[in-house]
Amino acid sequence: MSTSRKVTKELTRQKLIEATLQVLHEQGPAALTTGRIAAAAGLAQPTFYVHFTDMEDALTQAATAVEERLLVRLRELRDALSVSDPDEALRNIFRSTLKAFMLEPQLTQLYLRHRHDVDSPLGRRFREGTDRARRELAEDLRRVGLRLPNLDAHAEAVVGMVLGVLEGLLEGRLGDREQAVEALAHIGGASLRAAVDGGASPAGSAGA
Amino acid sequence: MSTSRKVTKELTRQKLIEATLQVLHEQGPAALTTGRIAAAAGLAQPTFYVHFTDMEDALTQAATAVEERLLVRLRELRDALSVSDPDEALRNIFRSTLKAFMLEPQLTQLYLRHRHDVDSPLGRRFREGTDRARRELAEDLRRVGLRLPNLDAHAEAVVGMVLGVLEGLLEGRLGDREQAVEALAHIGGASLRAAVDGGASPAGSAGA
DNA sequence: TGTACATCAGTGAACGCGCGTTCACTGATGTAC
DNA sequence: TGTACATCAGTGAACGCGCGTTCACTGATGTAC
Numbered sequence: 354m355s356t357s358r359k360v361t362k363e364l365t366r367q368k369l370i371e372a373t374l375q376v377l378h379e380q381g382p383a384a385l386t387t388g389r390i391a392a393a394a395g396l397a398q399p400t401f402y403v404h405f406t407d408m409e410d411a412l413t414q415a416a417t418a419v420e421e422r423l424l425v426r427l428r429e430l431r432d433a434l435s436v437s438d439p440d441e442a443l444r445n446i447f448r449s450t451l452k453a454f455m456l457e458p459q460l461t462q463l464y465l466r467h468r469h470d471v472d473s474p475l476g477r478r479f480r481e482g483t484d485r486a487r488r489e490l491a492e493d494l495r496r497v498g499l500r501l502p503n504l505d506a507h508a509e510a511v512v513g514m515v516l517g518v519l520e521g522l523l524e525g526r527l528g529d530r531e532q533a534v535e536a537l538a539h540i541g542g543a544s545l546r547a548a549v550d551g552g553a554s555p556a557g558s559a560g561a
Numbered sequence: 562m563s564t565s566r567k568v569t570k571e572l573t574r575q576k577l578i579e580a581t582l583q584v585l586h587e588q589g590p591a592a593l594t595t596g597r598i599a600a601a602a603g604l605a606q607p608t609f610y611v612h613f614t615d616m617e618d619a620l621t622q623a624a625t626a627v628e629e630r631l632l633v634r635l636r637e638l639r640d641a642l643s644v645s646d647p648d649e650a651l652r653n654i655f656r657s658t659l660k661a662f663m664l665e666p667q668l669t670q671l672y673l674r675h676r677h678d679v680d681s682p683l684g685r686r687f688r689e690g691t692d693r694a695r696r697e698l699a700e701d702l703r704r705v706g707l708r709l710p711n712l713d714a715h716a717e718a719v720v721g722m723v724l725g726v727l728e729g730l731l732e733g734r735l736g737d738r739e740q741a742v743e744a745l746a747h748i749g750g751a752s753l754r755a756a757v758d759g760g761a762s763p764a765g766s767a768g769a
Numbered sequence: 770t771g772t773a774c775a776t777c778a779g780t781g782a783a784c785g786c787g788c789g790t791t792c793a794c795t796g797a798t799g800t801a802c
Numbered sequence: 803t804g805t806a807c808a809t810c811a812g813t814g815a816a817c818g819c820g821c822g823t824t825c826a827c828t829g830a831t832g833t834a835c
Contacts, residue, residue: 358798381680386788397813466677472589506744509729510722517721518714527714536714540752547751566831570778594821605780
């Protein structure tokens, strides 16, 4: 068995990444030290340096782990989407997005809390993810046939809306996920219909 | 002049609060030390302790200052609102809200970046402010006559939408403020009309 | 107004603590023959 | 298969640095008379 040492090393690396996320989630960024991370993983403090060059490195790897797991959830549910009527399709998109995040509440909270961090690997990664999602949404809206001069602002608004509702659910201000889905679909649907029925005019006529 | 000593003390306290916000904005929370704050205010490091019991205290006072100044801006513009037709009234609300924040870009960025902080005076204060704004919006929607089962989710969505767009403007992803106003008014207006025209049904029928 | 004394904002110097980082070491795992 | 050697994940101990916090001091401002 020539891989056993490699494998166990990889396992403790993952334990350390878990521990990093755990400390960050339970005690906040101010409490994030190499000592606490190692302790949470059941290891001696210098072991941290066997796996990471420094905290920056550890956080980068932790951010990657968070992103990967959330993306897996989002893809799982997107693949399972069954389209029926247009209204229900819209609801489905919002519903599955919220559901995907809510399957990983800790990771989602880490994402929501740290996506504005400056000068932190978490902030960088999470911001990149948000930017990508926003760009993809804007493309989707274009593909659906929307021709508004302020499509980017719409994408920004919709992403903000979804993340806002998500936050409300995770922090317990909103209790009913299906009502949240309805609210998103109501707002998004009404706006879509207005844009399609009225051509580009409702928003475009008064713009720039 | 029996107030001169008191007055100069108050002035240096304000200088220290400014310095706190400046360091936080320019170098991030990780760089926020009593030494850097005092230096940024042109004072010796122990002077920090003449005015604050500790960092927590300084941040609490700094958060108060941020909140007060932003609220002043929001009130100024709210008072100046002139109502014309309903559509324009809606645009005015979004426009003046965005404008108010954009008059204080640094403070707004601090607010946006730190409103999710856990275990920090900034986070606590800023979250309280957001919560209040959301509650007031929900009340307003009720007062306008909306009777949706998911009004709270709507409020959550609208606040998220506004803050998302605001962030896009401040971080340079959105260049045109008036287009952003149009997008918000378009989305918000369409959703409002749908709710009013259709009674409580469009969102209520499928809810809970 | 002038003088002697009290107050107090701001400071330099010193201290201790927690943390990151390094390093020599250990003992278990892997390899050569 | 067995033995001697090499590798390397994980560790205890030690070190230095930056920071928060304290304290005695100073000199300017305020007060009493």
